[in-house]
Amino acid sequence: MTKAREARDGAGTLVTVMEWRRLLPPVAIGGGAVAAGLSLLVLLAGAGLGRLGRGSRDALVRGFALMRRLLPAALAVQILSATAAFVAVVTFEAGMLVQGGLTGDGMKLLAVAAVAVGATLIAAGGAVLGLRRALDAFEPDPLPILGRAISPAEAPGLWRLVEGLAERMGALKPEALVVGLTDGFFVTAGPAVLEPGERPVSGRILHVPLPLLALMRGDEVAAIVAHELAHYAGGDTAYSQRFLPIYAGVGRSLEAVAARRDGALGVLGPSLRLGAFVMERFHLAVRHWSRKREFAADAAGAAVTSTDASARALLRSGAVAPRVAETLAAAAEAPDAAPPDLVAAVLDRAVARGLDDPAAHLQTGQAHPTDTHPPTSERLAALGRAVDPDLLAAAGIAPPPHALGQLAAYFADPAGLCRAASADFLGAVRARDAAVRADLEAAVAEIGTGERVLRANHRPRGLVLVVAGGLFAAIALAIMIFGVPGIPPRQIVVVAGAAFALAVLMGGAGALVLSRGAPVTLVLSPGSLASPGLDRPIAWGEIADLDMTANHAGVVTRVLLPPGASFPGRRPGRHGVRLDAKRRIVTLAVPMPRGMNPQGFADLIAAYRTAAEARRILAEAAASRPAPARADTAGTLPTEASRPVEAQPA
Incomplete structure (x- = not known):
C-alpha cells in the first residue's frame, strides 16, 4: 500500500x-x-x-x-x-x-x-x-579643429577669392574661414571647437591649410576651394x-x-x-551618394577654373602631403627644437627633398576629418582627364624657394599668421605631452615604490572542510547511539565507521589547510614579478606578453619571455609553476589572493605593467632632453588619433 x-x-x-x-x-x-x-x-x-x-x-x-x-x-x-x-x-x-x-x-x-x-x-x-x-536623443560632439578663425581684414585676398567663387557658382558663402596646419581643405556646417583654447565656432566653416596655400598654384587653390563650396551648393x-x-x-x-x-x-x-x-x-x-557628390564637386571646381587645374590639384595634394606630414611629425617629436614658422619649414623640406611622385598616390583617397573619398584615379577619370607624363610632371614639380611669398596674395600679415598657427600647433603638442606625462606619472604613483605581497586565502576552504568533518563525526556518533530504524546492528557499525572515516579525512584535510596559513603566492614590485617557485624575479620589461585564465582554484597566469631575456629556473617544492623553455612560457597557477576576485587580480597586474612601462618612457624622455621630460609619442599630432596628419583637399 x-x-x-x-x-x-x-x-x-x-x-x-x-x-x-x-x-x-x-x-x-x-x-x-x-x-x-x-x-x-x-x-x-x-x-x-x-x-x-x-x-x-x-x-x-x-x-x-x-x-x-x-x-x-x-x-x-x-x-x-x-x-x-x-x-x-x-x-x-x-x-x-x-x-x-x-x-x-x-x-x-x-x-x-x-x-x-x-x-x-x-x-x-x-x-x-x-x-x-x-x-x-543624440547630440553630436563639436568637431575639433586645430586652427584659428581669420577675419576679412586679416585675409582680404582669401576672403575675396572665396566670396568671388561662391558668387560665380551660386553657392552659399562660408560664415567663417579657419586656417591651420594639420588638416586639408574641408567644409562643415555643424558646431566646431577651435583648439587650442576651446573656442566655439558654428555655421558654415571652410578650413584652409596654410602649407598647401604656399605649395600649390593659384588656380589649383581656386579649384579646391570651388570644390568645397560645391558641397554647400549641393547641400552636402x-x-x-x-x-x-x-x-x-x-x-x-x-x-x-x-x-x-x-x-x-x-x-x-x-x-x-x-x-x-x-x-x-x-x-x-x-x-x-558620397562618391557621386565628390565627382559633382570636382566637376564644379573644374567648371570655374579648368580641368587641368582640378586634375593638378588632386595630384599635387598627394605629392605635397608627405612633406607636410614629415615636418609636423618632426615638430611633434621635439616641439622645443621646432622652428617658429612651420609653414616655412615645410617649404624648405619640399625644396630640399622634392615632392613625392604623384603617380604613387593615384590609388589612395584624399584624407578628410569626416567623410571618405574615391581614389584619385577615379576622380581624374570622372573629370575626363587622362593621366599623362605632362600632367604628372606639372603636378610633381618642386616649389621654388620664394613660394612662401604667394601667401601675401591671401593675407595681410602672412609671416605673422604662419608663426601664430605654428605656435598654436606647438602649444597643442606641449599640452598633449603634458597630459600624457601627467597620466604616466599618475600610473607610476598608483603603485608606489614598495613591494606588494600577495598571499593565498586558504582559510575559507579549511574551515569548510573542518566543519564538514565535524558534521560527519556528529552523524557517526548519532548513528552509534540511536541507531537507524530498519538497519541491522552489523550494518549500522559499517555506516557509522564510514561516516567517522569521512570525518577524520575531511577534518584532517581542513586542519592541514589551516596549518598552512596564508602562504606567499606572488611578490609584485615596481620593477619585477617574483614567485616562490622561481629562482629569480621576472622584470616587467622582459615580459613580451601575458594572459590570465580564471578557474575554480584561482588564476593561471602565462608569461611569455622574448628570446633575449634570461629564462628562470624552478625552485624545489610544489609552487604551481610550469616552465616551457622551448616556447619560453612561464605558467604560474596562483590561488586567488585574499580579498580579490579575478578581475581585481588582473587589474592589479595590469597596473604594475603599466607603471613599469610609464617609468621606462619617463626615464627615456628625461635622458633624451635636458628640459622637463615628456612621453615619447613620436609621430603623432595633437589632433584626434583618427584625424589625418596630412593636409589634403576634400
Whole structure:
C-alpha cells in the first residue's frame, strides 16, 4: 500500500508536469515564428529602403530615419520572441527528466538547464533595456579643429577669392574661414571647437591649410576651394548633419545588443547580424551618394577654373602631403627644437627633398576629418582627364624657394599668421605631452615604490572542510547511539565507521589547510614579478606578453619571455609553476589572493605593467632632453588619433 501510494503520488506529479509541458511547444513555435517573421520583414525593409536611398538622398534620410525608430523595437521584439522560444525548448526537454525520477545525473542536467535559462534571460533583458536607452536623443560632439578663425581684414585676398567663387557658382558663402596646419581643405556646417583654447565656432566653416596655400598654384587653390563650396551648393554639409544622429542611433542599438551577446548562448546572434545587414545596406547607399557628390564637386571646381587645374590639384595634394606630414611629425617629436614658422619649414623640406611622385598616390583617397573619398584615379577619370607624363610632371614639380611669398596674395600679415598657427600647433603638442606625462606619472604613483605581497586565502576552504568533518563525526556518533530504524546492528557499525572515516579525512584535510596559513603566492614590485617557485624575479620589461585564465582554484597566469631575456629556473617544492623553455612560457597557477576576485587580480597586474612601462618612457624622455621630460609619442599630432596628419583637399 505504501508503494502504491508513492506510485500514485509520483504519477500525479508526472501528469501535472506533462500538462504544463503541453503548453510549451506552441510557445516555442510562436516565438520562433515571430522572430523569423521579423527577420524577414527587416531584411526586406532594409534592402528596399537602401535601394530607394540610391535614387534620392532625401529618400535615404527618410528611410534611414524610419529604420532608426523601428529597428530597436523590431530587435527588442525579436530578442524577446527568440528568448521565449529558447526557454520553452529548454524547459520542455528538462521536463523529460522527471519521467524516470530525479537521479543525480538528472539533477545535474536540471542545474545546467536552469543556468542556461537564467543567463539567457539576463542577457536578453539587458539587451532590451540597452535598446530602450539607444532611442534617447543624440547630440553630436563639436568637431575639433586645430586652427584659428581669420577675419576679412586679416585675409582680404582669401576672403575675396572665396566670396568671388561662391558668387560665380551660386553657392552659399562660408560664415567663417579657419586656417591651420594639420588638416586639408574641408567644409562643415555643424558646431566646431577651435583648439587650442576651446573656442566655439558654428555655421558654415571652410578650413584652409596654410602649407598647401604656399605649395600649390593659384588656380589649383581656386579649384579646391570651388570644390568645397560645391558641397554647400549641393547641400552636402546639411545632409551630413541630418545623417549623423541617425547613424549614431542605429549604431548605439547594435552596441546594446553586442554588449550582451556573449552571455546569451547565441540567442542574440541573429538580431545582431540583422542589424549589421541593415547598416551595410544603408552604408552602401551613403557611399554611393558620397562618391557621386565628390565627382559633382570636382566637376564644379573644374567648371570655374579648368580641368587641368582640378586634375593638378588632386595630384599635387598627394605629392605635397608627405612633406607636410614629415615636418609636423618632426615638430611633434621635439616641439622645443621646432622652428617658429612651420609653414616655412615645410617649404624648405619640399625644396630640399622634392615632392613625392604623384603617380604613387593615384590609388589612395584624399584624407578628410569626416567623410571618405574615391581614389584619385577615379576622380581624374570622372573629370575626363587622362593621366599623362605632362600632367604628372606639372603636378610633381618642386616649389621654388620664394613660394612662401604667394601667401601675401591671401593675407595681410602672412609671416605673422604662419608663426601664430605654428605656435598654436606647438602649444597643442606641449599640452598633449603634458597630459600624457601627467597620466604616466599618475600610473607610476598608483603603485608606489614598495613591494606588494600577495598571499593565498586558504582559510575559507579549511574551515569548510573542518566543519564538514565535524558534521560527519556528529552523524557517526548519532548513528552509534540511536541507531537507524530498519538497519541491522552489523550494518549500522559499517555506516557509522564510514561516516567517522569521512570525518577524520575531511577534518584532517581542513586542519592541514589551516596549518598552512596564508602562504606567499606572488611578490609584485615596481620593477619585477617574483614567485616562490622561481629562482629569480621576472622584470616587467622582459615580459613580451601575458594572459590570465580564471578557474575554480584561482588564476593561471602565462608569461611569455622574448628570446633575449634570461629564462628562470624552478625552485624545489610544489609552487604551481610550469616552465616551457622551448616556447619560453612561464605558467604560474596562483590561488586567488585574499580579498580579490579575478578581475581585481588582473587589474592589479595590469597596473604594475603599466607603471613599469610609464617609468621606462619617463626615464627615456628625461635622458633624451635636458628640459622637463615628456612621453615619447613620436609621430603623432595633437589632433584626434583618427584625424589625418596630412593636409589634403576634400
